[in-house]
Amino acid sequence: MTDHRTATVTRTTRETDIAVTVDLDGTGKSDIETGVGFFDHMLDSLSRHSFIDLTVKAKGDLHIDFHHTVEDTGIVIGQAIKKALGDFAGINRFGHAYIPMDETLSRASIDLCKRPYLIWKVDFLRDKIGEMDTELFKEFFHALAGNGGMCLHVENLYGENNHHIAESCFKATARALRMAVAPDPRLQGKPASTKGSL
Incomplete structure (x- = not known):
């Protein structure tokens, strides 16, 4: 396959200014800047293990909290993946994975069907990982699925370690x-x- 499936999407509101570029046929290279350290780490992991090249430049109202930046980043990444997929034809469509991290095990299942839905069965034992509210992970995945047609x-x-729980969900x-x-x-x-x- 010579032509890479790429897309760039920008979205600006009074709360956030976000630009995302994806290459579905990449090698997992990422360039992430959201201003939220742990979130950057998770997005880097998402890129690395999906083999999707991902560039994210996000500026948000972090002086209020991280909610708008995290959710809106999920919106734009989802829109970019959907745009890069075009008519969703010729791809496997379904995917699944189990990811262990020490004492933790998480799984994810995806149907790229243009009918968005999220089931989120993840509980955290702490309110924050680093400076990031753990409740924001669901917001991210909800926005990703809803805007990506997933x-x-x-x-x-x-699992017990909150870092492992979050990271295994992103990797899965x-x-x-x-x-x-994959075509x-x-x-x-x-x-x-x-x-x-579809």
């Missing part, structure tokens, strides 16, 4: 996404659907 299920099966989603966006030549450019379209 049916996304993310579950932490067990990355691996599931890597599987789902399958046997589809001959058609959607993976009995209906003939």
Whole structure:
């Protein structure tokens, strides 16, 4: 495959100014700047393990809190992935992964079907990881799924370390996404659907 599936999306509101570029056929290179350290770390992991090259430049009202920046970044990444996928034809469509991190195990399942839905079964034992509110992870994945046309299920099966719980969820989603966006030549450019379209 020579033509890379790429997209750039920008979104500016009174709360955030975000630019995202994705290359679905990349090698997992990332250039992330959101102003939220732990979130940058998670997005770098998402890029690395999905093999999606990801550039994120986000400026937000961090003096208020991190909510707008995290949620809006999820919106724009989702929009960029959806744009890069075009008509969603010729791809595996489904993906899944289990990711262990020491005492923690998480799984993610994805259907790239243009019908957004999020199931989030993840509980944290602390309110924050670093300076980031743990409740914002659900907001990110909800925005990602909703704007990326994904049916996304993310579950932490067990774990105690909050860093491990969060990171395993991002890595599981990355691996599931890597599987789902991969082209399958046997589809001959058609959607993976009995209906003939998504």
